[in-house]
Amino acid sequence: PNTQLWLTSPLHTGVIFASSSPQPSLYLASLWYKLNLLKERLQLKNPSATVHCVARLKDYKLVFGNHKGLASDRWHGGVATVENSPGDEVWGVVWRMNMSDLESLDSQENVTLGAYSPVELSVKTKGQELNCRTYIMNSCVYAPPSPQYLQVIVMGAEQNGLPKDYQQKLRAIRTNMYEGPLPVMEELERAMQKARERTNHHGSDIW
Template sequence: YLDLKIPRSVPWKLIFLHWFHLQDFKLDFGHHQGRTSPVWHGGTATIVQSPGDEVWGVVWKMNTSNLSSLDKQEGVADGIYVPIEVNVHTPAGKVLTCRSYQMRDYVRGPPSPQYKKVICMGAKQNSLPTEYQKKLEAIETNNYAGPVPIFEEIEAAVKESKT
């Protein structure tokens, strides 16, 4: 997640713990039941088991009393995502059990360029390994060129944070 996106969509406090890698999974993109995201105009992220692959990301700590709100934000009640527990590895070799979300009934589909850019910005902001950042940059998009209001909000927040 791009740090600037979190305060807009999450009404609780998150604490950055570590970046991590998740073994035997890969990042994929798709449409829940084949329907394109009306927010992002393309596929959205999920993780799928894939022996030999790995996903890099960030671990955030939050109060468990806020899990129902997080589930709501992630579309659990709508049946879009299901929460799963995964064991991730920190740079120090520590294994943490974390909550992640996996898209249900998804049909593979590329993300919009705007969605991909937010993912790449988050990877850069959180100093994920350069090779993984290059892999994210190489993700093919659907070339959607229309307006994406949430992306425009995020871009404005990034510019504001730099001033």
């Protein structure tokens, strides 16, 4: 019979199913609202990732900052993490991934560099509670996000159908007003364009 192993980590919450299949899956919840809420961003380096469901993390809040105050050259501002905050909540998305992508995911979240640590947290979805893996920033020094970074997070919330009032809260987050270029946005746009092309191709096949 299949067995279940529940794990969690700093920026992602996930459930690992150890089964007899050749490629066991990892269930991953993007609850800290990092960029992985936008599926094109997560699938750039983790192609097996698929949306599983929407979930809520109680008694935590979304914050922005940098590990040890080291500003992100990639995003030119604070990046997202969660921290304990009784009475607050964070909404996010549970993903399903192949275990073969776990190493890539940890690398993407700078776990080996000590920027984030895996943590086990309980999330709730449709009356069911799951213990999941999420990533939480170490030595976080608060800093506002760039407008571009926040835009990606808001797009992910819209794409995955998070509660409307929570989407409004995300849009109201203050940014650092950075207006310079961000190469990562071009990378993301290319990924989104490929996704649109795949969708159009499948649609033409139907007809």
